[in-house]
Amino acid sequence: MMTEIRQVYFCTVCKHVVEVVYEGAATLVCCDKPMVRLESGTVDASKEKHVPVMEASAKGIKVKVGSAPHPMEEKHYIKFVEVMTDSKVCRAELKPGMVPEAEFCMGIADVKEVREYCNVHGLWKA
Numbered sequence: 001m002m003t004e005i006r007q008v009y010f011c012t013v014c015k016h017v018v019e020v021v022y023e024g025a026a027t028l029v030c031c032d033k034p035m036v037r038l039e040s041g042t043v044d045a046s047k048e049k050h051v052p053v054m055e056a057s058a059k060g061i062k063v064k065v066g067s068a069p070h071p072m073e074e075k076h077y078i079k080f081v082e083v084m085t086d087s088k089v090c091r092a093e094l095k096p097g098m099v100p101e102a103e104f105c106m107g108i109a110d111v112k113e114v115r116e117y118c119n120v121h122g123l124w125k126a
């Protein structure tokens with residue numbers, strides 16, 4: 001039986017980002033090279049601007065990136081915020097100029113993991 005993992009991989013050549021829903025045996029390849037698995041928080045950058053912060057909101061939960069707002073400029077911004085429960089994965093896609101936060105319709109107690117992807121500093125989770 002395959003294990004649900006939701007790992008994120010990155011192509012160092014074309015910058016392609018891929019999320020794995022179920023792990024298989026093969027190596028992911030892009031641009032004729034093995035893709036690199038992104039580990040959260042491994043890039044040397046401001047934790048305050050990258051580690052997502054979750055709070056209860058009128059809709060359910062609001063996730064902010066981070067405790068100090070992350071830049072949302074053309075060359076440096078948060079591409080997505082993702083929230084996982086035991087049975088759901090919800091992703092909010094963000095663009096430059098937007099506020100680095102997202103709301104999700106789910107109970108705060110159901111959330112198992114929150115993560116975000118910065119186009120310069122990679123994957124961060126809380």
Ligand SMILES: [Fe+2]
Binds near residue numbers: 045050118119120
């Ligand atoms: Fe960043």
